[in-house]
Amino acid sequence: MKEIALMKGNEAVAEAAIRAGVDGYFGYPITPQSEVMEYLMLQRPEERTGMVVLQAESEVASINMVYGAAGTGKKVMTSSSSPGISLMQEGISYIAGAELPCLIVNVVRGGPGLGTIQPSQADYFQSVKGGGHGDYRLIVLAPASVQEMADFVDLGFELAFKYRNPAMILSDGLIGQMMEKVELPPQKERVKEFDQSWVITGKTQDRERNIITSLNLDPDLQYEHNLKLQEKYKSMEQDVMFEKIDCDDADYLLVAYGSSARICQKTVDMARSKGKKIGLLRPKTLDPFPSAELAKMSRRVKAMMAVELSAGQMVEDVRLAVNGKVPVYHYGMVGGKIHSPDDVLSEVEDKFIGGY
Amino acid sequence: MKEIALMKGNEAVAEAAIRAGVDGYFGYPITPQSEVMEYLMLQRPEERTGMVVLQAESEVASINMVYGAAGTGKKVMTSSSSPGISLMQEGISYIAGAELPCLIVNVVRGGPGLGTIQPSQADYFQSVKGGGHGDYRLIVLAPASVQEMADFVDLGFELAFKYRNPAMILSDGLIGQMMEKVELPPQKERVKEFDQSWVITGKTQDRERNIITSLNLDPDLQYEHNLKLQEKYKSMEQDVMFEKIDCDDADYLLVAYGSSARICQKTVDMARSKGKKIGLLRPKTLDPFPSAELAKMSRRVKAMMAVELSAGQMVEDVRLAVNGKVPVYHYGMVGGKIHSPDDVLSEVEDKFIGGY
Amino acid sequence: MDIKQIIKEENQVYRRTPLMTEATLSYCPGCGHGTIHRLIMEVVEEMGIQSDTIGIAPVGCAVIAYDFMDIDMSQAAHGRAPALATGIKRLWPEKYVFTYQGDGDLAAIGTAETIHACNRGENIAIFFVNNGIYGMTGGQMAPTTLEGMKSSTSPYGRNSETMGPPYKITEMVAQLPGTYYVARHAVHKPGPVRKAKKAIRQAFENQKLNKGVSLVEFVSNCNSGWKMTPNDSNIWMEENMFKFYPMGDIKVEGKLVNGD
């Protein structure tokens, strides 16, 4: 039987984490995502599944608790919002360098600095280009509904373990704070057996000691390590995910993820009802990015527009994918303000005007 | 009379800081840039100019000391290397959001994580796309010599105050650790008069109180603030700086900054001596990026190659500038290894082969 | 006597200091933040140092303290106010510099900055509002939350076994040679308010001596976070918080005050 609930996106992440058999959550309060830890604490997860939930002294501490715990092969995660995620950048770079699986949830708010607590998508660059130092990449998932907030927890861990790489759910205050109907996944068992080829659970007689590190004092080794990472990142492309809405006959294409995609969905409906052939491509994975699909689409549509709650970040990846084939416009709001479907529609009519 | 010295890049930064009349330096040791603070401490700058030099308890503390002090209108700076700069990302986003001038020096080493202490250019994205949260930009200067390490200190402050924006010198272990002949600038006086329109030096009767903040609880205000920031960033483009070497008759163009540009310079010489018409465009400012110039060049050359000590970061900005007009290749080393001029040359011969 | 005859300019014995701005305080009804703000501004007014005072607002309910205090101020990143204050004071040693911080700010994320500013003996004042909770973000557990106390992240009460016991950072920094004056006060009643103000004055006066940090902790209420009426919260505070966080001087003129 389906288990249906009405939940906030943040609560869905928390409930899904318990059900995914997550072993540990380490976090620090920050609006608009504090409900994640609050919900967990209320659920007594140590009784429900034995999951550990700990309020750390800071985001720096939480990401490093995750770093430590991830080395043992267990499923561990943290969540925060923009300023807190910035504080985690060193730790994230370490985790990526050490090739550890874990899940980081960023419920983005408007920046820069303390900014506002209203929704934003201006941490795209930080997430996909690497806010930390060095040539690393995250797996970045962009939920556009409360359902996906729940579903991407399990998916995030699956990909994180598949590639031994940190995964991030890049959400925002809108998806985090809104409630929707959500079908809850069944309870998974917490994993009891660990892949002894790399985890640090105590060296036994039958294997060599395992070491978790991102350091190679010898630059040749670090070079090799980086090449290996780059190959891994390339291989991640096989897991690219996106949704196409009304694309088959579209003359013009909107590209949007997360909350902006939801807004654009309505814009597409409105435009279609006016007889305008607009489609929407919604990346579900931002890293890997659906560049190949966009390149393909660029042979068919007349122009594209990236719509995002930022001054123009994802649009660069759209342009890189399209490589000059068709014009790529950008439309966005900055600093925590949200565009309405009508705003997007009038921009669409303005920019794509030649087509109608 | 010219004052000539043989110095490490790191020492040149320190000496130039004293001579630029910098008021405060706050830092934390990390290889390969610890000489900056060591040189300063040895110089007794409190006696030479009254400059304050303080070893902080961490990079988080240093960037926040800079944040505080920058609000008073004085010239303040810090320096670090990759992992330390990652820790500063929250602070940098605050400083950018609060529109404060200051100088941050990043002597990049190989990542990700603890990585290696050898030179790298893999923090390009972090510097120009915003390693911190929100839609902010830094002024990013890329010195390619010890002379520029010295010169860009003053230049960095000039631009930082012009735009009330943090400036970054993006260097690397190679430029930081090498010694070259450097012509030292004359000693500047430390500034005694402060622009009372924004600094926090104590509210006097003749003016309203000043407030340094990056917060706007009202999203409309934060929106306006962000629009203003975006306009400012656009206006910064007037200060784009680059150097063109052997570009006039070039069929093929290398694009490289900092240490890679030095290496490419030799590659160009080697190629030219073989009769191959290669040129080099060296951005001195990475943000603003010489996109317009590259777009112009793309009408003349047959192909471009971005050469950088990374898996491919600046190359994206080259591609965005060129927008598909000509092929743009990438050549780079990862994880702290350095390509030699010969390495680049053989890549050039390989990729640009059609031309010869 | 007729009220009209009493309410005359020359009979005025108390008015809000003009160093508090006209803006309505953003705090919940009955919250001690407002009183502490006002006391600080009264001291700045009385000492006549408005033009030499620089304040640092934290991340927390007091995040926009600069809207209420008519002095130059900088907002800080969460926990980093002592670092900002260090940067400012080092470059402007003749100014009065203070931070205003909550318990989450000062004793959780800002622990390192607090301790090292205190250890270096920065010549600043730290005003530390301990309401046992994270007010701003909706009542989560703070390092200072009492054992058994409920919060949104300890909904069944703080369990010291798993969450650690409440942390008395004030007593800890008093041990450092860099602190010159450390005291704990409250502002829920007239008597305590008057004492608290003296402590604030002391903290400012000390900056003339250049002898290190003056830290004044205010045990205060958060009726929203505690889910009580203001007066109930003040009573609860006296009965519970004061036991664990006793009032009074902890360090005076660089010397620890022993006994009680």
Place this chain on the structure above:
Amino acid sequence: MDIKQIIKEENQVYRRTPLMTEATLSYCPGCGHGTIHRLIMEVVEEMGIQSDTIGIAPVGCAVIAYDFMDIDMSQAAHGRAPALATGIKRLWPEKYVFTYQGDGDLAAIGTAETIHACNRGENIAIFFVNNGIYGMTGGQMAPTTLEGMKSSTSPYGRNSETMGPPYKITEMVAQLPGTYYVARHAVHKPGPVRKAKKAIRQAFENQKLNKGVSLVEFVSNCNSGWKMTPNDSNIWMEENMFKFYPMGDIKVEGKLVNGD
């Protein structure tokens, strides 16, 4: 007696524990890090807990401790070893978890993580090597550098006025209810080495009790940073460091040891 008759398997009274790997230590000649490594591994060997022990290497000279200790280990970010240890121990409460940290790592950048792990009473061991300097990065001043001591960032000697006085974090965390055992030792002479080993053993044994943090500080030399020969540095250490950082137990079975 003929040496050949003495050097026989059955007469062996001391050999390097096989839990130290074959790799040559990366430390400078005479550096105490090596001895401390070995003592920890001897204890793990003697307790027979190799398969249940997880170590955390810091950022500092001991950054590649995992190359020398034949146990599962994780390298940590600078200062964050107690956070890593917390993450691990919370999920694997039955394992022995220890951190190995220098003074820059533990008492500067890692202050908050150290204090909060100690305050929460994580059931871990912290081995803290205090050599009064940042060895790895070339001899910069550490929080523990003595007054007047020269380092590459205090080339004219540490000036407590501007740089703050040396910071005794060990005494500070001993005050926290979350620490169960706190002691200070050295490894420059046979007697101290034997005592230090007992302390390490204690720290491991304590993890069976689940009563909180065991922290053992080792005052050690950094002859490279101090620019002395190994033996001179050990003498200098006894004469200078030990005065400020006295040897012995500070907290035993959760109780502070008073007097000396």
Place this chain on the structure above:
Amino acid sequence: MAKAIGAIVVDVERCKGCQVCRVNCPTMTIGMAEEVNGKGYHYAYMENPENCTGCTNCAVVCPDGVITVYRVKQ
């Protein structure tokens, strides 16, 4: 019945009705109004004006600083 020598003026629109002044008034001068102000708060007022001694206790504890106090010197 006491003879008033003091009086308070409450800035009604800024009062948040928290009642901290009321319980801290030693002479029980203060009451809370039946009506609400523009923000919906039952504001403080001198319920028993004759009691007021002008001691300023209410004013110093008022978190919002909305009380001005007058006292005649005798």
Place this chain on the structure above:
Amino acid sequence: MAKAIGAIVVDVERCKGCQVCRVNCPTMTIGMAEEVNGKGYHYAYMENPENCTGCTNCAVVCPDGVITVYRVKQ
């Protein structure tokens, strides 16, 4: 002259010549070799083998753990 009841074996190639063992030997058994090992260090050796009591002091203080100690039970 003492009768040796102990002996040490130094792993010459791993010895760093720090001399910590030498000064901590209560019987002055240890000296430093004239020659250097492969890393250029003057390594430790039993200069006065007849003195060694096998007390293990040298071995427990050797930072590089390069000394093995033997003692005959008497």
Place this chain on the structure above:
Amino acid sequence: MTEEIIIAGFGGQGVLSMGKILAYSGIMQEQEVSWMPSYGPEMRGGTANVTVILSDDRVSSPVLQSFDTAILLNQQSMDKFESTLKPGGLMIYDPNGITRHPKRDDIRIFQVEATAEAARMKSPITFNMLVLGAYIKVNPVVDFENVILGLKKSLPQRHHHLIPKNETAISRGMEMVHEAKRTP
């Protein structure tokens, strides 16, 4: 069918939970729903609003600029949201405290004196249920039974004893609601 609703008022009026019950009611009749609140410290003592969407199809944008229904419970909300109603849309408001009444003549306007009634019932917490009743009377997008089911779902177990009281209030609201008289 898609119904796009804005509910706005003071923080303490139960605006968010009314929206939540409505959303749950939608779920009870197999609809797709979304509930998008205003959030953050600006709500402290200030205003609160929530956008609720009930639809037979997948809900697209949870953020809207215009609405089918506006339920407005104080003057600020009236000022802010009157203009956002679609032509032909529905407004329900409590006239208590309202000094500037709605002006639009291209919408349907209803009043419910919920403040007064809640006071009369000596049960201020039922205020929002009175309003909810008014709404489902005028626009029966959700059935009464499903509202009660939604109510049960959204109340924690320990508050279930309050359900009868709330049920009464909803019915009362359904009775009380009336078309607003136009002031010309």
Place this chain on the structure above:
Amino acid sequence: MTEEIIIAGFGGQGVLSMGKILAYSGIMQEQEVSWMPSYGPEMRGGTANVTVILSDDRVSSPVLQSFDTAILLNQQSMDKFESTLKPGGLMIYDPNGITRHPKRDDIRIFQVEATAEAARMKSPITFNMLVLGAYIKVNPVVDFENVILGLKKSLPQRHHHLIPKNETAISRGMEMVHEAKRTP
């Protein structure tokens, strides 16, 4: 004229400071110079090397793969850098401790017994000056006077009393250097 030099040896042999004096000497005769060391903890007790470039033109790449001159002071350096000399290039080495002598026949090879001489002079710290003397004798890219000026510049004032001693060592190195005998 551009001279690209690699100097390599043990950490304690004064490799870096020798390079620095050479670079300073170049500056004294108005040349452009660069000095690029290996750095980091791998140097602890290990090997050190520095690339020095002297040029009449702006120096392009400080990182090189091949050199005009290699000054090699231990076996590891010999193994690593022999092959990096350009054809016709110059190698100077101290045969002390060298077990595998250079094999190339397309370069010029000189020896200087600097270790032995420094021991004879009971002045180990002059080791690198002996080598420097050898180099400027075989390839006089910098004048003797400019080397002395460079030496002055690179030594801190308090060490200036050591200059005569170093001067002597440089001269001695100039005398001592000799072409290596080829072992067939």
